[in-house]
Amino acid sequence: MSTSAPAPQAASRLSDLPLEPTDRTTVTRGRNRVVADRTKLLALLADGLVCHVGVDVGDHPVVLPCAYAVDVDGPDAGGTLYLHGSVAAGWIRRLLADPAHATICVTVTELDGLVTARSPFHHSMNYRSAVVVGRAREVTDTEERRHALDLVVDHMVPGRSATLRPSTRKELAATAVLAVPLAEASMKERAEGPVDDEADVASGVWGGHIPLRRVAVDPVPAPDAVGEVPEDVRARAAELAGRALRAAAR
Incomplete structure (x- = not known):
């Protein structure tokens, strides 16, 4: 099941799971922006189309854009976030070859507006942003692989996978599928105008925001x-x- 239509029972079960469950996902700055409702996390993941994956490839970190999908009833703790890429990609080969590098960070951000304040310090952005940290596992089960890849297609265009031919053995062999637990996650959001000092408001300079x-x-x-x-x-x-x-x- 994709994030576009989580079952009521699944959404209810997931809403009981806390966000920020570990030190790695505890927000230390801007606590007033923290989102505690896990259903909002699922809504953001449903809205987003691209995630960024942070990995350690040995001598340097890499952050890469990636298509993704979510199965709220997936086999991993808190549900499963699926990623896919070429088996020839260096970051995937490194991750699969060395378990010490299997823990990755996945972020999804939706930019909702530009906040124009009365001072440079208070300029900001309206956004929804999630961070998921977890140990990625390679999906090797044939049925789970096909399911994950269908979810990725359907995340872009719901129902699309059912209209297409199945992936060939050659295509499947060239594709790596990774699964990341959704349990360890945090989310922040901002959805307001500028927060200016009173003296700056009194100056008469215009303030507001540009919705995006x-x-x-x-x-x-x-x-x-x-x-x-x-x-x-x-x-x-x-x-x-x-x-x-x-x-x-x-």
Whole structure:
């Protein structure tokens, strides 16, 4: 099950799990921005499309963008966050070859606005940001691998995987699938205007914020595409466009 539609029972069970369960995920600065509700974490992971994965590759750290998906009923503690990449990727080979480097950090951030204050110090951004820390495991079970890869596709366009041919053995052999427990996580958010000093407000300088929204436009067919845009693609574009309009109206 993807983050787009968690079962009520699963969402209820997960909401009982605390965020910031360990020192590694305890927020030490800006405690007023901390989110304690795990269902908000799942909502952010559902909204996001790209995560950034932080890994230690030996002589230096690397942070890389990656597509992802979440299974709230997955086999790992707190549910499972799935990542995938080429088996030839250096960071994946390093991670799988050396268990000492299997602990990774995954972040997802959605930027919701630019906050323009009356002083340089108080300029900020409105955002939702999550950090997940955990030991990644390689997914080797055939059915779990296929399930994870379908979830990644469906996270981009819900229902899309059911309309496609299955991955070939060659494609599966070229793809590494990683699973990270969702138990060890934290989240912060900011959703307000500037927090200015009274003297700066009295100066008469304008303050406020610029809302930012991800907007989808009409799908563009490939030059060799045949037929009409399929319903799953049109529905996803319409859903993203509608979400932006609803957010702008708030």
